[in-house]
Amino acid sequence: MAGLVPGSAAAAPAGNTGESAASWPVRQGATMIGVAFERRSTVRVGIVGLGNRGGSMIDLFLAIPDVRVVALCDPVKEKTAQAAKKVTDAGQPAPALYTKGDHDFENLCKRGDLDFVYVATPWDWHFEMARSAMLNGKHVGVECPIALQLDQLWELVDLSERTRRHCMQLENCCYGRNEMRVLRMAHAGLFGDLLHGAGAYNHDLRGLMFDPDYYEGPWRRLWHTRLRGDLYPNHGFGPVANYMDVNRGDRVVRISSFGTPALGLAAYRKEHMEPGDPSWKESYIESDRTISLVQTAKGRVIRLEHDVSTPHPYSRINSLGGTKGVFEDYPERIYIEPDHTDDAWADFARYTDWDHWLWKEHANPPGGHGGMDYMMVFRLMQCIRLGLVPDFDVYDAATWTSPVPLSHASIKAKGTPQEIPDFTRGLWSKSRPGMDSEKPAE
Incomplete structure (x- = not known):
């Protein structure tokens, strides 16, 4: 696969502690270190990918107060319909559905009523979807791995700094x-x-x-x-x-x-x-x-x-x-x-x-992987809702x-x-x- 191994100094800066700033790609915006989310009374979420992972994680987003699932995207229409029913069964308005091919996620990302996009698709799509979300002004969280090439990792760093949107690897462990x-x-x-x-x-x-x-x-x-x-x-x-x-x-x-x-x-x-x-x-x-x-x-x-x-x-x-x-x-x-x-x-x-205080407060959390999935979603939504640094x-x-x-x-x-x-x-x-x-x- 082309580009898997970087070939330029810009893609692979020197790795010792004495490296100079000149060896790094030029920063395109201020650092995102310490940058808080904008405070929201309700966090509006769009979910891209409703297979095994996304189809189960939607339950956790719906279990958290002051979180609304606004839009869903998957080219498999049956999976999108099943997820939409979960939303309405939870008492929320019917979400918008994006099922028209592999690139309909771009239209989801363009919506003006989303605060956060959650990506749970095959790895090949992670970089492109994270990129689309930030370019359209959305914070984004992506399942592992967030990208597969060094130049893509640098591009996500640059885009996060330039757009002032957080781009996170949702590492449940x-x-x-x-x-x-x-x-x-x-x-x-x-x-x-x-x-x-x-x-x-x-x-x-x-x-x-x-x-x-x-x-x-x-x-x-x-x-x-x-x-x-x-x-x-x-x-x-x-x-x-x-x-x-x-x-x-x-x-x-x-x-x-x-x-x-x-x-x-x-x-x-x-x-x-x-x-x-x-x-x-x-x-x-x-x-x-x-x-x-x-x-x-x-x-x-x-x-x-x-x-x-x-x-x-x-x-x-x-x-x-x-x-x-x-x-x-x-x-x-x-x-x-x-x-x-x-x-x-x-x-x-x-x-x-x-x-940790999260485990003291939520001793028997719902969801898979022993509760770590719920802890991750709860804490992320809390940070967005309260305007905290992730x-x-x-x-x-x-x-x-x-x-x-x-x-x-x-x-x-x-x-x-x-x-x-x-x-x-x-x-x-x-x-x-x-x-x-x-x-x-x-």
């Missing part, structure tokens, strides 16, 4: 109960000086990727014929980046990636797919397991993993270590001094007092997604480190709030 508890503990110094962390998306998706209905075609499997690197780094990278205050006092500077042979999907196809199935025309190059090492300006190390094509239990790893101890997830366990001195893992449930911004979106093209480039170069752009253009060293928020006054 940042709102997991364990992730938010570890975040608060890390910021309170319970792990001491932070040294290392790890995150992953290790999820056996073989059956789903060969299911002709689940993904509405082979779009996700086809990415395994295009790239060799980490296709889905955000779930693991986002939480660890938050623990380490990446873009808020530290930044990631380089990534080295290594990949195994691509055998898993072909083996699954041989065992499960009938001769003549369209998948037999595909040649898979995506590494069955990608392992990346990311270094920060402060010298910390983050390990990222991606594996969706071999048999194994689900894990995001979610680990954090420092000079006073370590936390590891899947299963959750902790060891920190002076609480533990017997060389044995301890029960993480002992630390519920460190739960928990993460376009710089985080670009940073968390950058391993997609960069891991591919590193694997092709036999593990050669790839410099990670400073999307903040030098503002990363300033401490500022992020996910570890204070409860706002209504």
